[in-house]
Structure formats: structure tokens, C-alpha cells
Amino acid sequence: MMGYFEILVLLFSFVLLCYLLLLHDKTGLPTNWPLLGMLPALLKNIHRIHNFLIEIFEKSHLTFLFDGPWFTNMQILLTIDPANIHYVMSKNFGNYPKGTKFNEMFDVLGDGIFNADFLVWQYHRKMAQYFLGHPKFHHFLVKRTREKLENGLIPVLDHVSLHGIEVDLQDLFARFTFDVGCTIMMDHDPKSLVVDLPTNASSKALDDVEEAIFHRHVVPTFVWKLQRWLNVGKEYKYIKAWKTLDSFIYQCIAEKRKEVCSKVQQPSEENEVCTDLLTLYIKEDESDKYPTILSNNQRDKFIRDTVLTNFIAGRDAISITLSWFFYLLSVNPLVASRIKKELDSVMIDWRNFKEANSKLVYLHGALCETLRLYAPVAFEAKAPMDPDILPSGHRVNPNMQIIFNLYAMGRMKSIWGDDCNEFKPERWISAQGNIRHEPSYKFFVFNAGPRTCLGKEMAFTQMKVVAATMIQKYVIEVVDERQVIPNMSIFLRMKHGFKVRILRSK
Numbered sequence: 337m338m339g340y341f342e343i344l345v346l347l348f349s350f351v352l353l354c355y356l357l358l359l360h361d362k363t364g365l366p367t368n369w370p371l372l373g374m375l376p377a378l379l380k381n382i383h384r385i386h387n388f389l390i391e392i393f394e395k396s397h398l399t400f401l402f403d404g405p406w407f408t409n410m411q412i413l414l415t416i417d418p419a420n421i422h423y424v425m426s427k428n429f430g431n432y433p434k435g436t437k438f439n440e441m442f443d444v445l446g447d448g449i450f451n452a453d454f455l456v457w458q459y460h461r462k463m464a465q466y467f468l469g470h471p472k473f474h475h476f477l478v479k480r481t482r483e484k485l486e487n488g489l490i491p492v493l494d495h496v497s498l499h500g501i502e503v504d505l506q507d508l509f510a511r512f513t514f515d516v517g518c519t520i521m522m523d524h525d526p527k528s529l530v531v532d533l534p535t536n537a538s539s540k541a542l543d544d545v546e547e548a549i550f551h552r553h554v555v556p557t558f559v560w561k562l563q564r565w566l567n568v569g570k571e572y573k574y575i576k577a578w579k580t581l582d583s584f585i586y587q588c589i590a591e592k593r594k595e596v597c598s599k600v601q602q603p604s605e606e607n608e609v610c611t612d613l614l615t616l617y618i619k620e621d622e623s624d625k626y627p628t629i630l631s632n633n634q635r636d637k638f639i640r641d642t643v644l645t646n647f648i649a650g651r652d653a654i655s656i657t658l659s660w661f662f663y664l665l666s667v668n669p670l671v672a673s674r675i676k677k678e679l680d681s682v683m684i685d686w687r688n689f690k691e692a693n694s695k696l697v698y699l700h701g702a703l704c705e706t707l708r709l710y711a712p713v714a715f716e717a718k719a720p721m722d723p724d725i726l727p728s729g730h731r732v733n734p735n736m737q738i739i740f741n742l743y744a745m746g747r748m749k750s751i752w753g754d755d756c757n758e759f760k761p762e763r764w765i766s767a768q769g770n771i772r773h774e775p776s777y778k779f780f781v782f783n784a785g786p787r788t789c790l791g792k793e794m795a796f797t798q799m800k801v802v803a804a805t806m807i808q809k810y811v812i813e814v815v816d817e818r819q820v821i822p823n824m825s826i827f828l829r830m831k832h833g834f835k836v837r838i839l840r841s842k
């Protein structure tokens with residue numbers, strides 16, 4: 337039974353909590369309370385976290401130190417100041433490796449490029465640059481993308497438009513990029529984009545992995561580690577998903593190894609780059625060129641880590657950007673008709689990426705605007721190896737995390753001007769009618785400095801092929817605009833999906 341004293345303490349704590357939740361600091365910034373730190377403000381605003389962060393950055397000149405409760409030892413420097421980004425990502429790059437905390441959170445990626453530092457990262461980067469940057473790879477990519485459009489996306493869209501069925505376009509795009517990704521990475525088409533929309537175990541496993549990784553970011557480390565130890569909750573799903581992904585990828589590796597070893601191919605540049613990523617890496621392995629830091633039995637794991645990382649890198653960012661792009665077109669019909677006009681006025685040879693780029697300036701601008709307003713990778717995190725002072729004057733030390741919030745960054749008047757909340761492709765077009773370049777530490781959606789995204793060109797190619805085909809063939813009607821809101825995760829998806837009706841264009 338509870339005594340009077342305990343009841344009084346409980347009542348007092350409750351009143352104190354209500355008081356803390358209701359109060360604001362005079363500056364409008366979260367109050368740093370004894371013991372609780374800024375947790376009350378965070379809890380109060382968690383349901384509107386994106387707008388809350390925008391307000392904080394506006395009031396704090398783009399950088400703010402968040403103090404967690406005393407028992408979590410949590411200090412996070414939130415910043416979207418381009419000078420800080422330039423400094424961390426480029427000027428003092430050596431002091432900001434991914435580090436052990438990041439590696440631990442993303443342990444499913446093993447030694448893949450996202451998780452790697454120093455020698456292993458350099459090796460990955462060289463290989464990926466060669467593969468993704470080669471013009472012949474673009475031909476291969478366009479070919480596979482168009483095949484999937486013709487045999488996957490278009491038949492499904494035709495089917496739903498014919499029968500007047502509402503469909504979740506975000507889900508269709510995720511299936512599309514998953515199928516194309518599997519074909520490009522592993523020469524295997526899982527055919528998840530067909531009319532009856534089957535569940536794919538590996539795609540579902542990727543969703544579970546991402547959900548658990550996000551969870552690891554929001555709860556104190558000891559909580560998720562305890563869950564992992566007890567094998568419960570999101571950690572249980574994570575381990576199960578990890579096993580599913582392992583068995584899928586290792587099976588593909590074994591089959592491909594057999595195929596590569598049994599085929600005698602003439603070594604030519606054509607064979608090397610007009611092929612899937614798995615074949616390329618297995619050939620590299622067979623020719624004994626892997627870094628000496630890897631022992632023989634680590635080689636399959638190294639390939640598995642590479643493939644999985646590229647999967648995660650490619651699948652979500654593209655499908656999410658396409659979803660927001662079509663949403664923005666639906667609420668900005670004038671932009672949609674200008675893109676259509678541009679597409680009608682030129683003949684595009686998609687194999688010549690540079691030419692397609694120079695001809696589709698307005699479409700490019702509209703995609704950049706989408707990425708600015710809805711950066712699919714909404715957060716980036718770093719921790720310094722040694723204490724440092726950022727250009728904004730803030731001190732950082734190895735116990736701290738630095739978090740960059742890209743959603744707020746795209747909506748800052750001081751960075752993008754008073755019209756920052758408007759969707760204006762013209763922002764990206766120079767007076768001469770060419771694409772306007774913005775420095776990566778300002779347009780940070782593809783990261784900046786030596787770790788800049790390697791799939792940027794690939795992503796634009798794929799998005800343009802899909803966008804151009806769909807705009808010419810269909811009209812997209814959003815079922816309920818109010819339902820289109822961003823979620824809170826490591827990728828900025830639409831929380832309730834993107835429910836639309838598809839009509840054939842006249």
C-alpha cells in the first residue's frame with residue numbers, strides 16, 4: 337500500500353512535470369533544467385519535431401547545444417551552419433571519422449563504405465568511383481531502369497488506372513528501386529513490382545533494419561543494448577532481418593562465384609563495367625586485388641557488406657525523392673506543365689547522360705527543389721576524434737555528437753532566402769539558362785567533402801527516366817493532401833504513404 341508521503345511525492349512530481357512541460361525559456365529556446373536537461377522541451381515537441389527544429393535553428397543562428405538528462409551523459413550539437421558543415425566535412429575531415437559509435441549503430445553494414453574509415457574506406461571509394469562513375473555503367477543503368485519501367489511500373493500503373501484503384505505510390509517506387517537495385521547489384525530480379533504486389537522478405541528485412549537503427553538513435557544506448565541482450569522488441573526484429581538479408585546475399589554471391597569461375601571471358605573494359613556490381617567485385621577478388629588487411633575467409637563478408645550498403649544507399653533515397661517530387665507537382669500544377677512542355681520540346685537519348693542533363697534543365701531544377709525541401713537522408717551525424725572549435729565558435733569534444741538536420745536546412749531564410757518554403761525550380765537555373773551550381777555545404781543533401789555521395793549522377797539518371805516517362809503518360813491525383821506528412825526516421829518517408837489515383841494522360 338502507498339503511504340501519504342509517497343502519494344505526496346508522486347503528486348509533487350506530477351505537478352513539477354506539468355510545470356516544466358508548459359514553461360519556455362525567455363529566448364524561446366528549450367530550457368536546460370537541473371537533472372532533466374532539455375528533455376521536457378523535447379518530449380513536449382516530439383510530435384512536431386521537424387518544425388520544432390526549424391524554430392530552434394531560426395532562434396539560435398543555426399547552431400544549438402542540446403543537453404540531455406544528467407544520467408544519459410548526452411550532449412548534442414545541432415547545427416546547419418554551412419560554415420560548420422564545410423569545416424567538419426572538408427577542412428578538418430581527418431578529425432571526423434565515422435567512428436565507433438556510428439559503427440555500432442549500423443553494425444549490420446559491417447565493413448561497407450558507410451561504416452568504413454581510413455584504408456578500407458579508401459579502397460571502397462576507389463572501387464565504387466570506378467564502377468558508378470563510368471559512362472558505360474550509365475548505359476547499363478538506363479537499360480535496366482527502362483526495362484523495369486516497361487515490364488514493372490507501367491503495367492502496374494496501367495492496371496490501377498484502368499480499374500480506378502487507389503494506390504500507394506511511395507510503395508510502388510520502393511518496389512521499383514528495390515527490383516532495379518537487385519538487378520544492378522546482383523544480377524537478380526526479385527520481381528516485387530507486379531500487379532498483385534507480393535511481400536518480399538528481403539525488402540521487408542531492409543525496412544525492419546532501418547526501423548531498428550532509427551530506434552537506436554532515439555533511446556539511450558543502454559536501452560537498446562539491453563533489448564539486444566534480451567533479444568526483444570525492435571532488436572529481435574533486427575537480428576531476424578539481418579539473418580534474412582545474409583542468407584539472400586550470400587546465396588547470390590555463391591551462385592555468382594560459380595558462374596564467374598565457369599565462364600572464360602575476354603578481359604575487356606566493356607565486360608568490366610557493363611555488368612552487375614557483384615560480378616565486378618567477385619572478379620576483383622579472383623584476381624587477388626583486395627586489400628591485404630582482409631583474410632581469405634573475410635572476402636565473402638566484404639562483398640556482402642558492399643552489396644548491402646549499396647542497397648541501402650540506392651533503394652530508399654531515390655524512391656522517397658520520387659514520391660515527394662510527384663506530391664510537389666500535384667500541388668504546383670504550373671511546374672508540372674512546364675516540365676511537360678520541356679519534355680515535349682526535346683528528343684532525349686537517355687544513354688547520353690550529359691546530353692539529357694543539358695536538355696532537361698527545368699526537370700533537373702524541380703528535382704533539386706524536391707531534394708532541398710525533402711532531403712531523403714534527413715539527418716547526418718559526426719563525432720570529433722579530438723576536441724575542436726567550429727567556425728561558429730562552438731567547442732566540441734569526443735563525447736559529443738554533432739547532428740546536421742537537412743530538413744530544417746532546406747527551409748532556412750538565412751540560407752535560401754525569404755522564399756525558402758516555395759517550390760521554385762527557377763532557383764536552380766542561371767541567367768544563361770544552365771543549371772545553377774550550389775556548393776555542397778549549402779545544398780548538403782548528397783553530403784559534402786571527401787565522403788560526397790557516389791551515386792548522385794546515378795540517382796539523377798534514374799529519377800529523370802522515371803519522372804519523364806510518368807509525366808508524359810499519366811496524371812497523378814492525390815487522394816488526401818492532409819495525409820501527406822513526413823515521418824521521423826533515418827529516411828524522410830511519407831508517414832501514411834502516398835495514396836493517389838492514376839489517370840491516363842490525354
Ligand code: HEM
Pocket residue numbers: 449450461464468646647649650651653654657712713716717780781782783786787788789790791792794795
Ligand atoms: C536521391 C538519391 C540519393 C541521395 C539524396 C543520397 C545521399 C547520400 C548521403 C547524404 C550520403 C552520406 C551518408 C553518410 O556518410 O552518412 C551518401 C553517401 C553515399 N551514397 Fe548516396 N544518395 C543517393 C543515392 C545514391 C545511390 C543511387 C547510390 C548508389 C548505389 C549512392 C551511393 C552512395 C555511396 C557509395 C555513399 C558513401 C560515400 C562515402 O562514404 O564515401 N547514393 N549518399
